[in-house]
Every structure is written in structure tokens, then in C-alpha cells.
Amino acid sequence: MDDKTESLLKRLAQGDQRALSRLITYVDNDHPDCLEALASLDHSQSMSKLIGITGPPGAGKSTLTDQLISSFRHQKLNVGVIAIDPSSPFTGGAVLGDRIRMQRHAADDGVFIRSLGSHGSHGGLSNATRDVVALMKAFGLEKSSPFDVIIVETVGVGQTELDIMSLVDTTVVVLVPESGDTVQTMKAGLMEIADIFVVNKSDRTGADHIFGELKVLSHIAATEDWEIPVHKVVASQGKGLEDLLNSLEIHQKTLEKTSSENSEKKNQVLRQQVLSILTHQIEKRVLEKGFEITEGENPYAVVKRLLSEMNK
Amino acid sequence: MDDKTESLLKRLAQGDQRALSRLITYVDNDHPDCLEALASLDHSQSMSKLIGITGPPGAGKSTLTDQLISSFRHQKLNVGVIAIDPSSPFTGGAVLGDRIRMQRHAADDGVFIRSLGSHGSHGGLSNATRDVVALMKAFGLEKSSPFDVIIVETVGVGQTELDIMSLVDTTVVVLVPESGDTVQTMKAGLMEIADIFVVNKSDRTGADHIFGELKVLSHIAATEDWEIPVHKVVASQGKGLEDLLNSLEIHQKTLEKTSSENSEKKNQVLRQQVLSILTHQIEKRVLEKGFEITEGENPYAVVKRLLSEMNK
Numbered sequence: 334m335d336d337k338t339e340s341l342l343k344r345l346a347q348g349d350q351r352a353l354s355r356l357i358t359y360v361d362n363d364h365p366d367c368l369e370a371l372a373s374l375d376h377s378q379s380m381s382k383l384i385g386i387t388g389p390p391g392a393g394k395s396t397l398t399d400q401l402i403s404s405f406r407h408q409k410l411n412v413g414v415i416a417i418d419p420s421s422p423f424t425g426g427a428v429l430g431d432r433i434r435m436q437r438h439a440a441d442d443g444v445f446i447r448s449l450g451s452h453g454s455h456g457g458l459s460n461a462t463r464d465v466v467a468l469m470k471a472f473g474l475e476k477s478s479p480f481d482v483i484i485v486e487t488v489g490v491g492q493t494e495l496d497i498m499s500l501v502d503t504t505v506v507v508l509v510p511e512s513g514d515t516v517q518t519m520k521a522g523l524m525e526i527a528d529i530f531v532v533n534k535s536d537r538t539g540a541d542h543i544f545g546e547l548k549v550l551s552h553i554a555a556t557e558d559w560e561i562p563v564h565k566v567v568a569s570q571g572k573g574l575e576d577l578l579n580s581l582e583i584h585q586k587t588l589e590k591t592s593s594e595n596s597e598k599k600n601q602v603l604r605q606q607v608l609s610i611l612t613h614q615i616e617k618r619v620l621e622k623g624f625e626i627t628e629g630e631n632p633y634a635v636v637k638r639l640l641s642e643m644n645k
Numbered sequence: 646m647d648d649k650t651e652s653l654l655k656r657l658a659q660g661d662q663r664a665l666s667r668l669i670t671y672v673d674n675d676h677p678d679c680l681e682a683l684a685s686l687d688h689s690q691s692m693s694k695l696i697g698i699t700g701p702p703g704a705g706k707s708t709l710t711d712q713l714i715s716s717f718r719h720q721k722l723n724v725g726v727i728a729i730d731p732s733s734p735f736t737g738g739a740v741l742g743d744r745i746r747m748q749r750h751a752a753d754d755g756v757f758i759r760s761l762g763s764h765g766s767h768g769g770l771s772n773a774t775r776d777v778v779a780l781m782k783a784f785g786l787e788k789s790s791p792f793d794v795i796i797v798e799t800v801g802v803g804q805t806e807l808d809i810m811s812l813v814d815t816t817v818v819v820l821v822p823e824s825g826d827t828v829q830t831m832k833a834g835l836m837e838i839a840d841i842f843v844v845n846k847s848d849r850t851g852a853d854h855i856f857g858e859l860k861v862l863s864h865i866a867a868t869e870d871w872e873i874p875v876h877k878v879v880a881s882q883g884k885g886l887e888d889l890l891n892s893l894e895i896h897q898k899t900l901e902k903t904s905s906e907n908s909e910k911k912n913q914v915l916r917q918q919v920l921s922i923l924t925h926q927i928e929k930r931v932l933e934k935g936f937e938i939t940e941g942e943n944p945y946a947v948v949k950r951l952l953s954e955m956n957k
Contacts, residue, residue, distance in 0.1 A: 369949075371943075372948070375943070389830060596940055603940075603942070607951070611928075611931065615923070615924060619923065626912070626916060628911060629688065630915070631683075631686060632915055632922055634685075636919055637684045
């Protein structure tokens, strides 16, 4: 690890946002010092609460995130935001408008916002997000000015989102009255991922219908500890936000109460993280070294060759 | 590699369907001989045409696949089918009805159908599918009774489906008049994945509208070599099938004509395959050996430890 990286890590621990920015760029560009730097972080003192916001495109996730930031700032909490846009090779793209609105918080020292697109994320978006979360959790720990809340906002409910949402404590799935189709076809995925449901734009026709459907699903899937609450929200007007904030708090408390039962699940997530960090590193090394492959060659035979070279 | 595996591989090359079934089970269970067996296959003589069928749930993909099987059998072609159902931890699940209909071909010696669910696919569905395709391509090569056509049918248009569809030559995306929302939100993904569009259930209201939308998109995305054709089909009645078969043939011919331009893309796919086979193998080995991790431990530090152990 070179001196520059080491100094950036020190400034990160002291709560320097510019150092955080630089280190995120390191991670995004797969800088040679990345693994070393991330391995040196000490999260044991981190108290950041991790909230995930996901849902189909156009559900108003950025508007909701924007409102949540305001509420948390009102409580004098520091907020870090990772806004993920897998649909665009560049950050911004179609949702640039919403993101710009969110950026009004950028002038606020207690808020840090970073967008991640599929561009430059060599190991895929879930790898990049995991790395950025690790950096954000270590931010400001030495000066007791860490992020009290870290929000991860992403689009969709597919496998990538499941991976990303395994990083957070509480996942809010945002739907709109028009999402009836999504609810029907993604039922299993939605129930797996959601801790809280939000029906946004709930002043529109059809809001009661989808609200009812989600209520039934939540009731069926309820466990002794948690029944997914369903909230009607109009994010653009701040309506229904208080109930949502209340649910977020209750969910955090439930997690703390059931932490011993959750430790098995946490260990699973941690083991999965080790495997994906490891395979990403191996991929990186193999790509750096390069390998020969000719058209029509059996890729399994190439792997056998690579493995025996690695074991030498 | 033990004697049993070797004998199965010999029988595979001679076109023994039971041997193919057994080897697929090997792959599904991550049998210790897997890599060795797959690495020993010689695909250089394989002429199998690979067709992918994908689209949202309920679009009638299985019905269409069923009709395609009949058409190919009518032309005396041998057909292999991999039916993937990621939504279900068990094969079958919600689509069992359709799959059963397809199974009417199972008594036909010229047809081989295998379902893959997320259950038992240790390395994920795209790993399992790649392995099964490799086995199917090697089937019957010695007895000149190989599969002339291999159909891969899967649900959705997400990242997993993009990975899976990188294995085939021609991807057919099946939509229905109700898929307007999907077309709007998945535009980029659809255009990336599709070689041919099918509007199934096109006797329903709204068929003309989605047909028009797809036509416009295809026209915008057209290259010198290919403009994605859009076909109205009623799969349950076999309507529109001939035009689809015609497009499949033309697309294959276009691929052959532009094969030199495609070889760069093919090499990319092959290199990506090498990386995913390699990382899957490494993951498997690390999991077999096991590793320690305690709650709150930094996963990047664990990876550093594992890497230095591997380099010993």
C-alpha cells in the first residue's frame, strides 16, 4: 500500500468527505491498493444503520430517498447515500432529473451522495456497492462523525438487487398502483427481499387494490417476529413519511432484539461476501496475467490448465 | 476420472440418452469428476444450432417451444431442450402444466428434454446451463446422431438471462399484448438480448400496438446486417410459426456470413466462460476446504489470508 492510500485512509477515519470520494474512485477503478485498503478497515465501532430502497423503474425511489434524507437531517443524523443505476452505463442516465433533485443536499456537510453505474464497476455492481458500503461504514469513526444512516438505492428486484440488498439491515420495496403485474410475477422475490413495503403515488387510482394485495401477502408470510408493514405514501408531498420512519425504527429494534437468531444469517452473508471478494480478486489476477484461448477451444480444458498453473 | 464417468462419456458420444441424463445429474450435483469430464469433450465437430427462447412469465414460451419441437421433428431434425425455471427451487413449479404438455415429445427418440431449477445448481443457473449445453453439443457426435437443434428456454430478461443467452446463436424474445410495461422499462435489455421478437397470443386486443412499438425499436436499432424481425404468433394454434422458422433460418445464415466479424464477440463470450468456470471451481475448492470467519470480522482481511494461503 503506498503512502497516498495510507493517508487517504487516515483522512477517511477522520471524516474527510474528499478522501471518501477518492477512495470510492479507487474502488471503482480497481486500484492495485484496493484489497489492502479495504482489508485494513476496522468496522467494529461502526453503528451505521443500513437502509435499502428498491423497486421497479418509475416508482419514485429517488424522491422517497430525497425525503428520507431531509427527515434524517432534521433529526441531526449524518447520511450517506449510494444511488445505483444498473440500467445506465453512465451514472445518471434516465433518472438524472431525480438525482439532481437529491443533489440539493450535496451542499449539506452532513450528507454524502455517490452514484454508481455499471460503467467502471469491473466486478459488477454488487461488488462495487459492497466496497463502497465498507468505506462508508469506516467514515468518520475516529472523530465520532460517522454516517448514522447509509441508504442504498437501486432499481429492480432481480438477482443483482438481492445480492446488493443482502448488505443492508432493512430493505424498503417501493411500488406504485401500476405495479400489479410486478407483484404477481415477482411475488417470491418481493417477499424474500422486503422488510417494508411502500405504495408510493398512493393518491392514484388502484392504490387500494395493490395495498390490499400486499397486505394479504405480508400476512401469509408473517413470522413470529415480523409482518412486513405496508405504507401508503405520496413521496413528492411527503405524505405517509412519518409512518414509514416509524416502521424503519421498529424494524431496527426488532433486529437488535433478535440479533442472536440473526447471527447465523449474518454469518452466511459474510461467508458469501468472502467468496465474491475472493473470486473477484482471482478474476482480476487472471485477467491481468492474461491467457490464451483459440476459437472453438474447450473452455473447461483452459480452466484445467489455469488451475494447474496456479497450483505450481 | 473414474471408470464409470469414462464409460458414460463414451456412451454420450454414441448418442445414449440415458448417459446424457446421468452426466447432467453429475453436473447438477457438482460431482468431483465434472471439470475433468467437461474438459475432455471435443466440440470441434458439433453442428448443433442453439436457439434461446425467453420472455416474461405467462408469455407462452413453453407452448411455443412445444410447437418448434414439432416443426423440427417434422423436418427429421433431432432436438435437445433445456427448460430453465429460476423462479422455482424445484423444477416444474408454476409452469409444470406447460412442461407436461412439452413432455409428450419425451417418448420420441429424437427429442431430449431436461428441466433445470435453481435447486441443486450450486454455481447458479447460468453455470449449470453452460455445462448442460456443453454435454448436449457433444451428444451423439460419434454416431452422427447429434442434436441438430438445442433449445434453451428461460424466464425473464435480467442479468442471469443475458448470461444464459450468451450461450446461444439466436435468441427469440417472446412477448404478449400485455407486455407493454415490460417493453417500456426493459427497452435496453430487450434490444441487447433479442435477435427475433415474437408477439404471442396476437389474437388478443393490443397486439397491434405492441407489434408497432417493437417494429419502431427494431428499426432504430437496426445494423447493416440485421434488423430484428417481429412476428405475430398464436403459439397454441400454431399460427405464424412458419414465418418464425423462416427468420430463424435467415438469422443462422446471417451468422455464418458474418462469422469473421462475430469471432471477436465469440472470443469474448469464451473468455467470459473461462472466468466463470474458473471462479466456480475456486469457490468449490474453498468451500470444500472450509474457512473460519467470526462475527464482525472484515471479509476483505479474510480474503487476504485465503489468497496468501493459496500462494503458499
